[in-house]
């Protein structure tokens with residue numbers, strides 16, 4: 001039985017990757033952080049009793065800032081494959097915690113590589129490093145002649161997160177060259193899912209749209225609506241992580257859809273899933289999103305409610321309603337304006353065929369969030385209070 005170790009198993013990608021590896025028959029070890037509350041929501045459906053003699057998923061307490069802990073876990077598991085997905089992964093938050101992000105996302109990668117080397121596992125253990133399209137920084141002059149970022153594009157990170165991840169990228173490459181280790185970078189462009197963290201822009205939008213549609217929230221505040229991202233589905237991307245470690249040769253790979261979309265258009269698509277057409281008025285920080293029209297049939301099919309059942313407003317009061325404003329506090333000190341990746345190498349050499357496009361991703365996320373928010377509607381109707389959460 002192949003053995004895998006996943007750092008960041010409690011995150012979006014870690015949870016989908018654990019599912020995939022269990023399906024493939026792996027023994028899966030995962031590192032979770034100690035937290036004052038349970039933090040395993042995304043993998044609770046995979047939980048196995050540690051006393052089960054056929055146990056195939058084992059969680060270890062650990063942290064990427066603790067090399068002794070990492071070395072001990074790797075020694076204990078003797079993994080064939082390590083997927084280093086653990087990170088402080090929020091670009092905006094990295095401006096608030098630059099030292100921490102350097103320690104976890106940069107030095108954390110070194111700690112994994114060095115542990116494998118110290119334990120003499122260089123020839124046994126293959127390592128996947130979660131690198132990122134943030135390394136390209138969206139610099140227009142660095143795109144290839146076809147207008148994409150690819151494996152040969154120059155790197156120019158634009159945040160403490162990007163700078164920490166560029167250390168992770170280069171130290172992975174260096175250990176591959178210096179010690180002949182099978183260590184690969186996946187330069188993955190943004191990938192989302194119903195399990196995406198609630199403060200990343202796509203999930204923030206789909207949650208807010210579901211709440212606005214059901215009458216649980218008045219409006220959403222966003223930052224830069226002009227930013228363009230190449231958004232794929234996390235399920236397709238974790239399959240690539242696995243394929244990268246099954247390749248004949250250790251290399252670095254760009255994984256992307258090859259299409260780019262503005263945050264504004266993502267908002268339009270999300271509202272459209274619940275039959276609501278949005279129009280944008282004004283410019284810059286004064287830009288607003290208002291409800292232009294409602295397709296009642298589509299609304300009812302998507303929400304399972306009539307527009308008149310909404311908790312706060314009925315259809316008439318919805319038309320013209322301002323549901324989106326720009327809040328400059330979400331702007332970043334330096335922004336990555338546009339990302340678009342060229343996945344040709346992965347498609348041609350590894351035969352990667354993604355199953356989702358942006359439309360099916362938005363549908364999947366909206367269905368997930370409408371289902372969650374419907375439970376809140378039921379709670380309210382039964383006279384209970386629902387909790388407000390920070391964004």
Ligand code: NDP
Nearest residue numbers: 008010011012013063064085086087089130132188190191
């Ligand atoms: P998430 O933020 O959802 O998950 C991050 C994981 O890392 C969580 O399990 C988190 O634990 C864990 N973690 C955070 N800090 C530490 C630490 N100090 N020690 C150990 N574990 C830690 O990220 P994603 O799943 O979206 O991304 C996975 C990886 O891929 C990350 O490295 C990210 O930077 C990178 N990436 C992501 C992309 C995307 O679009 N999703 C694109 C390109 C790269 P906890 O649950 O306790 O917080």
Ligand code: GDR
Nearest residue numbers: 089091132133134189190199200201202222223224227330
């Ligand atoms: P990103 O993702 O920074 O690309 O990093 P995020 O969803 O946070 O931002 C995407 C773009 O949307 C703009 N934006 C907002 N972003 C957030 N979070 N909240 C808002 O209210 C908002 N309004 C506009 C941002 O300015 C940005 O341009 C993600 C993470 O998963 C990284 O870990 C990963 O490496 C990269 O994707 C690829």
